[in-house]
Amino acid sequence: MNETTPFNLDFNQYSPDWDRLGVVVPPFTIEADPRFMYLSTETRRALSKVSYMVEAGQGASVIVGEIGTGKTTLASWFHSRYDRRPDFTAAKIDEAPKKSGLLLLRRIAAEFGLRTRRATEDQLNEFRAFLVEESERGILPLIIVDEAHELSHEQFVELRRLLNFRDPRGGKAYQLILLGRPELDINLRESPDFNDRVATRSSLDPLTPDDTKSLIEYRLLAAGRDSKQSVLFTDDAILPIWRETRGYPRSICLLCLHLCLEFLTHDNLNQIDEKFVKDFLEVHDDYRRAPG
Numbered sequence: 052m053n054e055t056t057p058f059n060l061d062f063n064q065y066s067p068d069w070d071r072l073g074v075v076v077p078p079f080t081i082e083a084d085p086r087f088m089y090l091s092t093e094t095r096r097a098l099s100k101v102s103y104m105v106e107a108g109q110g111a112s113v114i115v116g117e118i119g120t121g122k123t124t125l126a127s128w129f130h131s132r133y134d135r136r137p138d139f140t141a142a143k144i145d146e147a148p149k150k151s152g153l154l155l156l157r158r159i160a161a162e163f164g165l166r167t168r169r170a171t172e173d174q175l176n177e178f179r180a181f182l183v184e185e186s187e188r189g190i191l192p193l194i195i196v197d198e199a200h201e202l203s204h205e206q207f208v209e210l211r212r213l214l215n216f217r218d219p220r221g222g223k224a225y226q227l228i229l230l231g232r233p234e235l236d237i238n239l240r241e242s243p244d245f246n247d248r249v250a251t252r253s254s255l256d257p258l259t260p261d262d263t264k265s266l267i268e269y270r271l272l273a274a275g276r277d278s279k280q281s282v283l284f285t286d287d288a289i290l291p292i293w294r295e296t297r298g299y300p301r302s303i304c305l306l307c308l309h310l311c312l313e314f315l316t317h318d319n320l321n322q323i324d325e326k327f328v329k330d331f332l333e334v335h336d337d338y339r340r341a342p343g
Contacts (some may be wrong), residue, residue, distance in 0.1 A: 067315050072283065078274035079308035081301055083123040085131045087273050089266040089300065094121065097253035098128075101228060105133070105193060109250035110214050111227040113199075115235050116255030119301035122230040125255070126197040129228055133193050140185065141193040147202055152209035155202075159194055159213075175212060182225070186218040193226045200231030200238060207242035214248050257298030264289045266300060267307060287325035295332060309338045 069077060080087065090098070101112040116122050126143060134141040142162035148154035156174045157167040165181055168174040185192055194213070196202070202210075216224040229235065239246040258266060267284050276283070284292075284307075292310075296302035313331055314323055331338075 075275035119299035199229035
């Protein structure tokens with residue numbers, strides 16, 4: 052392998068030639084971006100179930116998955132989808148404040164543009180007035196909480212109180228989506244009053260080798276690569292990528308980002324194949340760490 056790579060260069064001066072990959076934006080960003088959300092079988096199932104429950108006004112939906120399975124991207128997708136609709140208004144909490152139920156209510160209120168109050172009952176009354184107004188306009192509020200495994204019992208109590216609100220027709224006045232690590236299921240069992248109000252549960256599992264290939268191809272297409280171009284990642288490159296990343300989407304994107312950066316330092320290559328991936332991993336087994 053050529054040792055003159057991005058990992059030996061000054062990152063502030065290195066500017067990848069993405070045009071050479073036939074893309075207009077970097078295809079393997081690890082930031083949560085709904086444009087790049089690949090719909091695996093598990094993701095499609097979660098989207099279908101949760102979307103139905105939200106639009107049917109069923110209350111709370113839960114999605115669990117290990118780190119790197121795409122929960123944050125999914126949270127962004129739900130927020131983007133429903134906040135654009137005239138019959139919904141959506142608030143997304145990326146990380147709930149620690150422990151306090153009142154602080155969580157204040158954070159949600161701020162996301163909806165409501166006044167924040169110093170007492171729990173005053174804040175709940177603020178929500179009630181908001182719900183009456185939104186219901187009269189035919190709008191259903193949706194709360195999305197990422198990293199929900201960090202919610203405390205006290206915070207589940209306050210979320211349950213929100214779910215107890217009813218619109219004038221008797222339906223649930225709020226919808227709620229919680230996304231978190233598998234510990235979320237354990238925490239929910241310790242808050243049975245809230246747990247009983249969960250309408251649907253979904254899990255996000257690591258990808259299969261076939262889905263890993265599809266994710267890579269989808270990302271390149273979403274970044275602007277022409278489908279008529281020859282494949283950038285050959286079929287035999289997929290298995291070593293899958294084995295290295297164990298099928299976790301975030302890990303796949305991180306590895307493919309580094310593979311692309313390495314590829315762009317070689318003028319005589321047209322594809323990333325199995326040998327390229329194995330050689331890269333042998334030389335750059337520390338690619339996950341920032342340059343020292």
